[in-house]
Amino acid sequence: MATEQSPQRGYRAACPNCGAPVEFRSAASAFAVCSFCRSSIVRDGEALRRIGQSAELFDDHSPLQLGAAGRHQGAAFVLVGRLQYRYAEGTWNEWHALFDNGRSGWLSEDNGRYVFSFDAALNGEAPAAETLRAGQTLRVAGMAWSVASVSAAKLIAAQGELPFKPNLERGFVVADLRNPRGEVATLDYGDPLAPKWSVGQSVAISELAMTGLAESSEKTLKARGVECPSCGTALEVKLSTTQSIVCHNCHAVVDVSQGVGGDLQHYAQANGSEPLIQLGSTGTLALALKPGDKKALPWQVVGYAERCEVDTGDDEQTFWREYLLYHRTEGFAFLVDAQDGWSWTAPITGVPERAGDGVKYQGVVYRKLYDYTGMATYVLGEFYWKLERDARTYNTDYIGTGAFSARRINRERTGSEDAQEIVWSAGETLAADAVLKAFKLAPDKKASFQRDALPTSGNAASLLGKAFFWVFVIVVLLMLFRCDDDRRDCSQVRATFGEASAEYQNCLRSAGSSGGRVGGGSWGGWSSGGGHK
Structure with a gap:
């Protein structure tokens, strides 16, 4: 039956597998995933047909959820579908956003923030996936882009209403590209003969005036x-x-x-x-x-x-x-x-x-x-x-x-x-x-926080002064921090940073040990989330 929750004429029918109601808010949507039994469903006219089953979603407690609504670029939207992908570094989500004017967009994760993107036409051939490398510059759809990452990924689960059939059978290559205009684009090689191309910009949840977010x-x-x-x-x-x-x-x-x-x-x-x-x-x-x-x-x-x-x-x-x-x-x-x-x-x-x-x-x-x-x-x-x-x-x-x-x-x-x-x-x-x-923080912490004792101007005199100063500081810090240092003399550290500083206190602790602190491994950089991941 028709629904009237948005200007679009919707459609609702019983799931052919379990009988639960399955809703299509957009006349352009041909696929959905039953929220009860996870059956993948294709709409053929007024009938629904089961074509498979989606895996269960990995519960990542995202603040986004189906039914959450907001505004982007002056237009209202509601989240009606979700795709969950896995790659070597973990999982990420892409949410299908349906606008009141019938346009579809994607709200996806990007380095701890979000990107709102829209599918676009490729003007010309897409580069072959095997030729892409991080840091490479190339032209796609008539514009210059820099490749940020190239990853192997797989769609592991789907939810709600989708504009295309979810491919849960095989993995694919996905490349994230960025440009000086602050845009991020994605080349999705799920179909190697016809890669999908989408372009978007960074957004914060606060900018979208969203309602209905998860607890x-x-x-x-x-x-x-x-x-x-x-x-x-x-x-x-x-x-x-x-x-x-x-x-x-x-x-x-x-x-x-x-x-x-x-x-x-x-x-x-x-x-x-x-x-x-x-x-x-x-x-x-x-x-x-x-x-x-x-x-x-x-x-x-x-x-x-x-x-x-x-x-x-x-x-x-x-x-x-x-x-x-x-x-x-x-x-x-x-x-x-x-x-x-x-x-x-x-x-x-x-x-x-x-x-x-x-x-x-x-x-x-x-x-x-x-x-x-x-x-x-x-x-x-x-x-x-x-x-x-x-x-x-x-x-x-x-x-x-x-x-x-x-x-x-x-x-x-x-x-x-x-x-x-x-x-x-x-x-x-x-x-x-x-x-x-x-x-x-208490005033007595001030000594341990002071690092900016020098001016920040970029003239030659100040830069020269900084150079001599930091040569001295580095020598002191090597006494404190170097991973393979032995016992240390902390008097210079105390004179430089003060008795209340973390540097001096750490030096005292390290000086009392036989071999100082030995690093227990290393980890990737803080900005390695990347792309839509």
Whole structure:
């Protein structure tokens, strides 16, 4: 019978397998999955025909659900279908959004945020899947794109109303591409002879004015229970996007990217430093995740990582800390505590334009600072990407020029030769006092937070001064952090950072041990979520 929940003329009939009602809101939809028995159903005129069965959805406690509604680009939509995919790093969802005007779109996951995309025509032939490589530039549909990732994927489950028959039988190649206009595109090689092409832009749930979200979108998330496979401690996976969690008792890293049932892969890690900002803390920060949209919001610390530079040859190592921040409608961002000060950063949807040895992004020219290889040595909390032992990240840092010297951009490459991914992130520096104030930390913590004692101007004199200063600091930090250091003299660390600093306290702890801290493995970079995953 017809329904009148939207301007479209709908259709509802009984499932031919179980008799439950199956609804088609759009006259253009020819396929659906019965919500009761998971039968895949094709509509042929006024009749429904069962053509197979979908697997059960992996329950990831996404805040999105069928029936949730919102507005995008001034038009109302409702989520009527869902596709769930699996790839090497875990699972991701693509939600079929039906607009009041009959147009279909896809709301899908992207580096802890979302992309709203629409199917588009390919003007010309698509490149062969086997020719695509991360970092490659090419023209598709008459525009220049940069390949962000190429992955092997498989549709594992479907739900609700769909514009095409779900292919649950075989895997396929999917490539994510990005451009300087802030757009992300997908080449879906499910049909190698006729690849699907879609183009979209990054959105936050807060921008979509959504209603009918699942309970897990609220501040107090319904947790998934899992037992630590190392020590048996009960763990709660609180975030819908979590792919890895660290046991709060034994500090084992547990992989939950393939679900929380059955055997869970894990590995041990050695103890690291105590975070300066405790997990679970909430701070009010004004982060400009989009141009001109700098609003103060509460951000919660959900993850913590200690990282260092590796493969330095004869050069000295550098070290830094990263705090993974979460906001329930804005997604994720990172607070970085490095030797040259505090900053925040977040993955971006597009890619900057090349500008000589530097890049140009949103009208600002950034000059290249340096290339380096990074490695995480200790982690705590939850993460929206899969943490892997002994993984490296290959990075290039850029700094804004002129009046924009506080801005930063990073290019990070992860993965092996056959499965690489490139993610760009952008942010800007923060004063240590701003971090202290945001998280309402006691004044006696100030000494351990100070990193930005030098001016941030880019003139030659200040740069020379910085160079001499940081040569001294690096020598001191090597005494503190180097992975294969023996006993240390902490007097220089105390003189530089103060008696209350985490650096000095950690040096005292390490000096009392026989061999210092030995890293317990390394993990992929913080921005390795990638594409629609």
